[in-house]
Amino acid sequence: MDILQLTELTDDMMNSSHDDFNDFIETALNNDLYDLFRLQSVRDMSSLSSITVDELTAVLSYDIVELSSIKRILGFVSTDGKFHLRIGFRVTLQRLISLIKSKTNSYDNLIQQFALLLFILGGRNCYEFLRLNLPAALPHISNVELLMRNNEQRILECEFRFQLIKEYYQSNNCNYVLSSEDATRCISRIDYVAQSNIFIGFSSYLVN
Template identity: 60%
Template structure:
């Protein structure tokens, strides 16, 4: 560690002033190392790093604080502005975690329960109460979050970093129809921000595969849910050299062909996006 770097802060009568570089270093140390690690550095390097409360204020001012089940659609436009590309993919993944219930004093809400899904979308700040009996009922009847679902948004510009869209605790019991409705929710909310979602990246869970089949009507349909009433959607198209997937108006923006050999039948899959 270069201790000369810490000589950049300016001393005032009552407190220290830190320049932008020191603030960014403090912010990264807090995020990557955690609260205890940051306090260890701050106490052993007296006066070199701002107090932890100032770092938390810095996080709030930069809208870097994540809230359970809250989707940050309002920040998408700012994220995409430098690369001038409003076509994105959304990645979804889940990982297991240790069950724990915490109280967030800022939101006056309990964190750690499995967020309820309405239309496939988790509800933020759902577990708010000042009634002890209600809290006891939640502990007895509501599932605790055993997984954390993370959603990342990625621009088509390969060199551009990903953007964390949302994260929430889950019991990982969402049904295929809820997943499909959540995808549509993402699509429409991104359209409000003048952003076009051209695909979703997920693992090979059976529920996600069924949701994909429902989207394409590939041996699966929903009698009471018509996804094809929307304008910008995929549809199947038979071609002379195989089976292709394209958009209704057939204007090519992005095309990736995958060759699949099934017995003696070659299938070509095309992914297209209108411009």
């Protein structure tokens, strides 16, 4: 199998992780690039949809003794200390990332939004059940989770975004809003949220 001869990645390839992903990289690319993925702790195919070749090889620009051997194999180091990836390896990596991104974006935007809504309202088990019984109709669950991670909106405890709701229903020409309590998770202890750098789970103040 040669990555340059592939025109599309199968669903099994896109969903590969850990040992299956390592076997694919070792077969479709080569042992030298496989060492690069192992070095960067890349363990699944979907994680490559949001990175570039330069980001993948950025670690090779640093003067690290343990990387000397792989740097000699994958490229050259100029007198100013900058690492230059061999053109053959760059083309191979660009081809792999291009195939992954095209596969990730193969679903229409409306279908992706519907899948995201279905995952949020129905939950993981409901979504996986429907996806398995409707072959190729819905994106893989890892792609839906990637859509959620790429969303810049952060939900904070006790924060009401009425202005955002107003802008949304005005843009969609909607006059009614139905709301309900989010009971997807009950917090029984104090938790730390790294994204917002706060602790949650305390009793909220009553503000008029």
